[in-house]
Amino acid sequence: xxxAILDGRPVVLVGPMAVGKSAIGQQLAQQLGLxxxxxxxxxxxxxxxxxxxxxxxxxxxxxxxxxxxVAKSIESAKAQPAIISLGGGAVLDTGTQQVLGECTVxxxxxxxxxVADRIARNTGRPLLQGDAMERWELLFATRRPVYERLAxxxxxxxxxxxxxxxxxxxxxxxxxxxxxxxVEK
Ligand SMILES: Nc1ncnc2c1ncn2[C@@H]1O[C@H](COP(=O)(O)OP(=O)(O)O)[C@@H](O)[C@H]1O
Ligand SMILES: O=C(O)C1=C[C@@H](OP(=O)(O)O)[C@@H](O)[C@H](O)C1
Ligand SMILES: [Mg+2]
Numbered sequence: 001x002x003x004a005i006l007d008g009r010p011v012v013l014v015g016p017m018a019v020g021k022s023a024i025g026q027q028l029a030q031q032l033g034l035x036x037x038x039x040x041x042x043x044x045x046x047x048x049x050x051x052x053x054x055x056x057x058x059x060x061x062x063x064x065x066x067x068x069x070v071a072k073s074i075e076s077a078k079a080q081p082a083i084i085s086l087g088g089g090a091v092l093d094t095g096t097q098q099v100l101g102e103c104t105v106x107x108x109x110x111x112x113x114x115v116a117d118r119i120a121r122n123t124g125r126p127l128l129q130g131d132a133m134e135r136w137e138l139l140f141a142t143r144r145p146v147y148e149r150l151a152x153x154x155x156x157x158x159x160x161x162x163x164x165x166x167x168x169x170x171x172x173x174x175x176x177x178x179x180x181x182x183v184e185k
Contacts, residue, residue, distance in 0.1 A: 010077035025085035027166035
């Protein structure tokens, strides 16, 4: 049976790099007893590391592979409910934007100050080579309107642990599902 909190739709977490999409998605899935799908992990399992794909085949090839992984993951989550976290740039694909119209999209909202330490610790992201913070801020500025436009729910992740934000997100999803049911009555 599909849990009422999902409202029949896959829940998909979006937002810029290092805001916690993977960690909070995993946490939420665990709370709800649902499978968790990280589309970056789907890509890596089939094609090797993201850094190697960027280096060997370029960003364009990565985006094509990513869009297919996102579409497949969302399609299967319609039949077999799951929580899905995307990579930060997946929302740029117009096909993905369309598919997200059939999901509950959660935008994790953050700022440069909060992610600075996490970005400094993890140097594996190909798009953050060089001055990582400058690159992050530039990417965020161009992508922010897309995240905002696609979002059904916006969660402020500037404070709180992964566990605390997971519980907040669960409460917001319940509220959202209940409101939708009320409107559809
Ligand atoms: N609210 C949080 N508090 C502390 N650490 C966090 C929080 N959210 C994420 N992290 C940590 O930040 C790093 C990046 O998180 P991750 O989930 O990989 O981000 P994303 O998938 O958005 O790039 C990970 O080490 C994760 O454990
Ligand atoms: O923002 C991006 O363009 C990217 C974000 C990464 O995922 P996270 O947002 O989970 O770090 C990963 O998909 C790739 O390095 C590209
Ligand atoms: Mg991630």
